[in-house]
Amino acid sequence: MNEAAASPASVSGVQAIVVGASAGGVEALLSIFAALAPGFSLPIIAVLHLPDERRSQLAEVFDRRLHIPVVEARDKEMIQPGTLYFAGPGYHLSVEHDRSLSLSQEDRVHHSRPAIDFLFESAADAYGPNLLAILLTGANQDGGRGLAQVKQLGGITVVQDPLEARVDVMPKAALALHTPDYILTLSRIGDLLASLESSPC
Amino acid sequence: MDRSTDIELRLLIEAIYLKYSYDFRDYSGASVKRRVAHALRQFDCKTISALQERVLHDPTAFMQLLQFLTIPVSEMFRDPSHFLAIRQEVVPLLKTYPSIKIWIAGCSTGEEVYSMAILLREEGLLERTIIYATDINPNSLEKAKQGIFSLESVRAYTHNYQQAGGTQSFADYYTAAYDYAIFDKTLRENVTFADHSLATDSVFSETQLISCRNVLIYFNKKLQDRAFGLFHESLCHRGFLVLGSKETLDFSAYSKQFEPLVKQERIYRKS
Numbered sequence: 001m002n003e004a005a006a007s008p009a010s011v012s013g014v015q016a017i018v019v020g021a022s023a024g025g026v027e028a029l030l031s032i033f034a035a036l037a038p039g040f041s042l043p044i045i046a047v048l049h050l051p052d053e054r055r056s057q058l059a060e061v062f063d064r065r066l067h068i069p070v071v072e073a074r075d076k077e078m079i080q081p082g083t084l085y086f087a088g089p090g091y092h093l094s095v096e097h098d099r100s101l102s103l104s105q106e107d108r109v110h111h112s113r114p115a116i117d118f119l120f121e122s123a124a125d126a127y128g129p130n131l132l133a134i135l136l137t138g139a140n141q142d143g144g145r146g147l148a149q150v151k152q153l154g155g156i157t158v159v160q161d162p163l164e165a166r167v168d169v170m171p172k173a174a175l176a177l178h179t180p181d182y183i184l185t186l187s188r189i190g191d192l193l194a195s196l197e198s199s200p201c
Numbered sequence: 202m203d204r205s206t207d208i209e210l211r212l213l214i215e216a217i218y219l220k221y222s223y224d225f226r227d228y229s230g231a232s233v234k235r236r237v238a239h240a241l242r243q244f245d246c247k248t249i250s251a252l253q254e255r256v257l258h259d260p261t262a263f264m265q266l267l268q269f270l271t272i273p274v275s276e277m278f279r280d281p282s283h284f285l286a287i288r289q290e291v292v293p294l295l296k297t298y299p300s301i302k303i304w305i306a307g308c309s310t311g312e313e314v315y316s317m318a319i320l321l322r323e324e325g326l327l328e329r330t331i332i333y334a335t336d337i338n339p340n341s342l343e344k345a346k347q348g349i350f351s352l353e354s355v356r357a358y359t360h361n362y363q364q365a366g367g368t369q370s371f372a373d374y375y376t377a378a379y380d381y382a383i384f385d386k387t388l389r390e391n392v393t394f395a396d397h398s399l400a401t402d403s404v405f406s407e408t409q410l411i412s413c414r415n416v417l418i419y420f421n422k423k424l425q426d427r428a429f430g431l432f433h434e435s436l437c438h439r440g441f442l443v444l445g446s447k448e449t450l451d452f453s454a455y456s457k458q459f460e461p462l463v464k465q466e467r468i469y470r471k472s
Contacts (some may be wrong), residue, residue, distance in 0.1 A: 094232060
């Protein structure tokens with residue numbers, strides 16, 4: 001799997017980014033998004049597993065800390081460039097073919113709702129080879145199946161280096177299912193995201 | 202899944218519509234796709250085409266598939282603050298009507314119906330209210346009519362009920378038998394359970410309040426607008442529309458025809 005750690009300099013054609021994280025995810029997400037400049041052009045859609053409370057402060061917290069707009073994803077909303085969307089608690093978040101967002105309350109996946117798998121699989125359907133999917137730290141198995149689907153439909157996959165991950169269960173489970181394009185540290189993932197800004201899509 | 206799967210999925214949905222008149226064509230695609238994939242495993246079918254053949258020729262198999270296509274996730278007094286807001290902001294206005302008609306659209310297995318009936322009884326309104334409880338799934342409607350829920354889930358509902366401003370003991374409303382809670386049947390004396398589809402049927406009555414919670418998220422924008430159109434037509438002047446906590450009129454063609462009464466709790470009024 002060493003070849004997976006190659007330099008991500010060649011990444012291009014990305015039209016959307018999906019990110020999944022669980023335990024340890026807040027710090028990891030803040031770290032990879034910190035370098036994004038105002039005017040960053042790509043949409044980012046993220047699932048972070050949360051306690052099942054009705055209202056989440058996640059979007060507000062990130063909006064204060066980042067240079068790009070951050071909102072909680074709303075049902076039937078068209079995906080806007082340069083915006084970071086967070087899945088709210090208690091609902092799965094999907095991407096539709098017309099590149100709008102949708103919510104649903106199907107059963108939990110790996111005890112989680114929202115599930116990273118559902119976001120990744122539906123985004124893979126909508127964006128095909130123009131999707132970049134990133135899976136970070138976490139203590140369960142969610143995300144691996146979705147990541148494999150992204151890869152199968154031609155998208156680019158990144159798994160956080162398990163050696164660096166606060167909790168390595170989720171990255172390791174994903175690596176057991178498929179070989180991602182890149183295994184990277186948070187700081188390199190941040191560099192990769194920042195570098196996408198200038199690439200044509 | 203590859204492109205052929207998407208073709209098969211469209212054909213299955215079309216076949217279901219042509220044969221059984223259940224219209225899932227304008228449901229949100231991502232969720233339908235997952236539910237069909239889930240059904241494939243349960244039916245032990247290799248492809249959606251194989252599943253299509255089965256349901257086309259076997260109505261019993263279709264009824265089984267329908268249970269996968271609809272999502273009976275519900276609870277009583279779900280989002281307690283929503284019911285508290287109905288009690289505090291809507292009930293005083295409902296009390297001004299001599300008789301009240303309420304439509305609970307997409308009532309599933311009845312949790313929303315019993316929640317509303319209990320709230321109305323405590324506010325002294327149940328006797329002069331008719332509730333229409335509709336759904337597309339006959340199995341769900343049958344369960345709703347029975348009003349029997351597991352004791353385990355009722356324990357969670359009890360907590361919701363208290364948070365929602367309940368004035369009695371929740372146990373007053375049901376009889377426990379083994380692992381089940383059988384709800385007081387007088388709660389549904391004025392409830393009419395009926396088969397109705399927001400995708401294909403039309404308005405059947407004038408109403409003062411419509412509750413449609415966690416149904417519209419499964420529709421695409423076009424079908425949502427159809428449903429909002431039905432609600433607009435059914436509601437009396439200044440009637441109330443209440444939605445699920447993540448549902449909104451904001452992206453709808455009807456956003457101007459309703460105004461928020463308690464926006465946070467998704468309580469709207471016909472403009």
